[in-house]
Amino acid sequence: EAQLVESGGGLVQPGRSLRLSCTASAFTFGDYGVSWFRQAPGKGLEWVGFIRSKPYGGTTEYAPSVKGRFTISRDDSKSIAYLQMNSLKTEDTAVYYCTRDRYSSSWYSDYWGQGTLVTVSS
Amino acid sequence: QSVLTQPPSVSGAPGQRVTISCTGSSSNIGAGYDVHWYQQLPGTAPKLLIFGNSNRPSGVPDRFSGSKSGTSASLAITGLQAEDEADYYCQSYDSSLSGSRVFGGGTKLTVL
Numbered sequence: 001e002a003q004l005v006e007s008g009g010g011l012v013q014p015g016r017s018l019r020l021s022c023t024a025s026a027f028t029f030g031d032y033g034v035s036w037f038r039q040a041p042g043k044g045l046e047w048v049g050f051i052r053s054k055p056y057g058g059t060t061e062y063a064p065s066v067k068g069r070f071t072i073s074r075d076d077s078k079s080i081a082y083l084q085m086n087s088l089k090t091e092d093t094a095v096y097y098c099t100r101d102r103y104s105s106s107w108y109s110d111y112w113g114q115g116t117l118v119t120v121s122s
Numbered sequence: 123q124s125v126l127t128q129p130p131s132v133s134g135a136p137g138q139r140v141t142i143s144c145t146g147s148s149s150n151i152g153a154g155y156d157v158h159w160y161q162q163l164p165g166t167a168p169k170l171l172i173f174g175n176s177n178r179p180s181g182v183p184d185r186f187s188g189s190k191s192g193t194s195a196s197l198a199i200t201g202l203q204a205e206d207e208a209d210y211y212c213q214s215y216d217s218s219l220s221g222s223r224v225f226g227g228g229t230k231l232t233v234l
Contacts, residue, residue: 047223104174106215108158112167
């Protein structure tokens with residue numbers, strides 16, 4: 001069964017940067033798009049961004065709340081996706097999940113990682 | 123304020139049937155984009171429950187079913203069990219928000 005494991009979360013000061021990793025296994029990583037989502041404490045799910053598979057251009061899309069600050073990339077040779085987060089704000093505090101994505105007249109996520117907590121605080 | 127609207131909570135007794143609604147607009151569900159549903163058990167990551175409006179991934183019991191009509195979708199759970207107590211989220215795509223996947227605010231299901 002496909003598995004995704006996030007890492008790299010922790011406590012960071014406002015304005016600083018952090019990079020999260022999403023390590024995939026048990027499937028051909030390069031064949032799939034990958035999304036990042038987040039969930040603030042006690043709140044609902046929020047889509048952060050998405051990277052297409054290389055056959056579909058490897059292009060990225062971002063939620064307006066993070067566009068220009070966050071960057072998603074991928075290394076298919078290592079089966080890892082990254083979320084580079086710059087200029088972090090206190091409102092970015094959340095559990096961050098990476099997912100494997102599929103398409104059915106809209107994108108959806110069929111496998112989720114366990115999440116990694118990012119706390120932005122001075 | 124979520125783009126898709128779900129009731130904050132629903133409840134039912136074991137064995138009963140409950141439904142969770144997900145209301146959108148002409149730029150998301152009403153535009154023909156599929157609706158997907160996720161289940162989030164307490165303290166865990168979300169899990170795909172229904173994709174493409176009404177399809178169940180392998181391993182999801184047939185007690186769970188989804189439907190879509192117009193600008194709304196629904197998740198039905200029959201034969202309610204204690205382990206169904208969780209948060210449920212609907213998700214679709216909105217053409218007015220570039221690249222955006224949109225969610226409902228989530229519905230807390232309580233099994234009485």
